[in-house]
Amino acid sequence: MRIDLHTHSSHSDGTGPPAQVVREAAAAGLDVLALTDHDTAAGWSAADRAGLEVGVSVIPGIEVSCRSRGSSVHLLAYLVDPEKEAFRSELDRARASRRDRLRTMAELLIEDGYLDSFEQVLVQAQDGATLGRPHLADAMVASGRYATRDEAFAGVLSSGSRYYVGHYAPDPVRAVEVTLAAGGVPVLAHPLASARGRIIDEDVIEEMAAAGLAGLEVEHRDHTPSDMARADAIAQRLGLLQTGSSDYHGTGKPNLLGENTTSPQVLAAILAQGTGTGPLGAELTMP
Template identity: 35%
Template sequence: MHALSNADLHCHSKVSDGTLEPEAVATRAHANGVELWALTDHDEVGGQARALAAAGRLGMHYLTGCEISVTFAGRVVHIVGLGFDHEDAALVQGLRETRGGRGERAREMAEGLAKVGIKDAYEGALKYVGNPELISRTHFARFLVDAGHCQDVPDVFRRFLTEGKPGFVPHRWARLADAVRWVTQAGGVAVIAHPGRYDFTPTEEYALITEFMAHGGRGIEVVTGSHTAAEAAKYTETALEFGLLASRGSDFHSPDESHTDLGKLPALSGRLTPVWDALRERIIPPPH
């Protein structure tokens, strides 16, 4: 297999909180020159068979993927799993339990919004959901924008859906140890997603990385849609310091909302070991 220079290993479809079906995400990735692709829906592997089939039809190499929500140091951190068996029973069950709290949380969010005069937000948000088990703040945000309550999605989060605001309800996610174990025991590699987004102190970030590695985590996203060039440079050094594999992914959700389109990221530094090098045996090539 030749070197896969354009890998996009972090994106979402309608199976979680993206706006496109898995096949449409695959088509967009291929059109943008992606050679190695992974669909990484939140806490859900239900789109994997469709994504794999679409990648094969388009001639792309494929890695199974998922983005798992965990609670660490009182904050939500995301762990991307890559190259695992997407039918592994422990992984599938763990993700099902992680998703389980979302419906109840969504109803509580709607109650909070009703108290400030925004009625029927739960029903409104449901219209934007591909998978009702995965109703999230993003779906509420799309409803509030389209219903004219807010100018755009960031406006919604600022006014209604962050801590201390009327529609904010915390969710208890998976534990870091569990998420890493589900991925690794299913044959994959666990990766810390977009580390620049968590606003951790250096001490907290060190704790996250060392605990993650202690549980068997092996990778970190260096180049991703929400990272600035300075953050990509910083996490290049972090990956080298800790001996972590480097990942690259746009975190694409929607043509209208995402910072960065599929396949349009800068390259990883040549000093790094790409995560796909460690997953060579797990990459599914297109059928000949």
């Protein structure tokens, strides 16, 4: 059984709609896929239908954007009920803040000729999508200012750029708590990926574990072999599950579906813990 528990569609910063992501997963030989768009569950129903068509089981998830001591933290909330009040309130606040932040960044970029209009950014995003810097990057690529998303992120969209504007994101311990209250299973995504920017201190992971964190995403493209060894040691010390995932974004990133996978035993443990919602798509029969 091949299991990839971290992917994105055009409902956040992936480039393909949910049904396409699921079909691509089937073509890549995956049996189980988690759709984990940023701060939204909008793609679940389409992923469900596609999973039934192509025989892929879909684990519903949401990647919750958090912040701790100036560091960006991403929490994967599997099998969560997105309508639970505390959880939904955090997502709504984050999504609204993201949109305001994106407009402010766009206005700054327009002033200096990197963009023509905010509408140029919005056409890069599906209606209702969680807006983020990748949509600014896509707009600049479409207009010829940059060749790729990565070039834009290395330039004016970097976190150290004068064009960078922050947005509201919950504390990761709070995110763990509201995920659990909504029946979800919280797993910390790429916790040691220093190439992405400043990473959280180990004591923050300990605080999250004390609050009920279920696992760490250990095998990830942005983790070096030493990062993975350290994440493995942290997970063992704190009694956390270990996952491996692609963090697939379609053509937006080089990540390939199934390039890292999660064991059936870990998936079984996640399924046993989650009570918010069940698997989607094709019937899931564990070995």
